[in-house]
Amino acid sequence: MEKRLAKLTSWLDDQSIEMCFIQSKENVFYLTNFYTDPHERLMGLFLFKNNEPFFICPQMEAGQAKEAGWQQEIIGYGDHENPWDLIHKALGKRQIQSVHKMAIEKEVTSYNRIENMKKIVNVSEFVSVEDILNEHRVIKDDKEINILKQAAKLADYGVQIGINALKDGITEMEVLATIEYELKKQGIREMSFSTMVLFGENSGKPHGNPGLKTLSEGDFVLFDLGVVLDGYCSDITRTFVYKSYNEKQKQIYDTVLNAQLAAIEASKAGTRIGDLDHTARTIISKAGFGDYFPHRLGHGLGINVHEYPSMSHTNDELLKVGMVYTIEPGIYVPSIGGVRIEDDVLITQNGTETLTNFSKEFTVIK
Incomplete structure (x- = not known):
């Protein structure tokens, strides 16, 4: 201080x-x-x-x-x-x-x-x-990084709670309430932002509002959540399919995952921030979904859930050791639904460390 x-x-x-x-x-x-x-x-x-x-x-x-x-x-x-x-x-x-x-x-x-x-x-x-x-x-010290890592673990846990709650006919709000209740039992008083649980076509709204939509077979299920721990935020998004899927859903998912992994791989000290967005956006565009990726790649993370820097294609600033930010490409097709995959990333002397670690493998929730 x-x-x-x-x-x-x-x-x-x-x-x-x-x-x-x-x-x-x-x-x-x-x-x-x-x-x-x-x-x-x-x-x-x-x-x-x-x-x-x-x-x-x-x-x-x-x-x-x-x-x-x-x-x-x-x-x-x-x-x-x-x-x-x-x-x-x-x-x-x-x-x-x-x-x-x-x-x-x-x-x-x-x-x-x-x-x-x-x-x-x-x-x-x-x-x-x-x-x-x-x-x-923007440059986090060791104490801040340790808190952010613990907050990320709790975000991972929140996703698992959400998965465990899924069943036929359950509503988005019921799953959301279960996630936040279980996290409060772990001592979390505040979420980083309004938790998102979106089913089916609702997942195709990048900032959708959870409601009373019920879960059905073949739905995308999107979780976007984070916690505030000792004043610092986490932020994770994972997307799944419920019971069955079609090839279009799998294609969308694989494209987003490839874009996200490529942007993480490109994250190194000295890299232009805008180039990360370009890396992910190029993969999504080449797959034919460029018009369905309407937002920036991510944002800085710390005391605020959205803070400096903005991870947009216009940002000419360079990544520095100690920066923490999100990488969260997405594809949102109104008639099908959407996929977003988001992790919290730390720039280190050796490259990157991903703080959120919940599996990103394409998963069908049975």
Whole structure:
């Protein structure tokens, strides 16, 4: 935590930025080790080029922030108090009334909060802190990697739970509920995103919504799920067929699998990110399914389930040791259904390590 704060403070100094306000729960967690969702209440970390930082949060969570490891000033406020008045006082103690440049998370900081900030300090220019934090967060340290590996194992387990629940006539929502219930019994409080269990033609919707569709023989069964463990996410997709299949389904599956394996094989430090997407997309297009692969190859993975970098064909950035991301090509044919195969991948000194390890062999669930 101290190293992360020091790196960001050094950046402030290099860029002549006097003050920085961090308020997203993900970046607050990254810099303070305190993970919570304050909902509509204000929570924020104030960093300075030449002053001591402070953290403001609801009073009911101030003790937890300290327990998490934040040793600097914590300002807790009650629901009857205006947190901006307390921020004003804290800035006054640091003799800060105006700054030339202030860094904020432009993507998530509301206009209302900008207006409140302007009432208490004269800011000449707001600049973005997201890019530098993305650069810092994209390279995972050993502790983060160990957590991501454990989260991936729990995602593998979630797929197995789903398979075990399949039977004639069961609904997508019944299987989904079983998966999440069993994972909660393992201590998982939060899923990385809304779990997807899709049967038959529903699997042909890349971001389909599970419902009361019942399982029938010959259906594709698509599971897309992940867990949040100690603040870090996992994300896995596996697709199966139920009881029987046709050759078209097998062709679609084999094409997706070949594309996914090729993209993993191409994943090495120094490789252009866009080339991975191109590798997978070329295989799918040559098989005649190019029009049915509508999304990017994957996304960065860490505190957010979707984070920097975007694994799209337009990304010219290079892979670096310590990056963790997903590789998840798919083919979605409306009249048949869809196949997506997704793994969490870590770039290592020796190439890659796949963190999710559930079998990708074409499998008919009996």
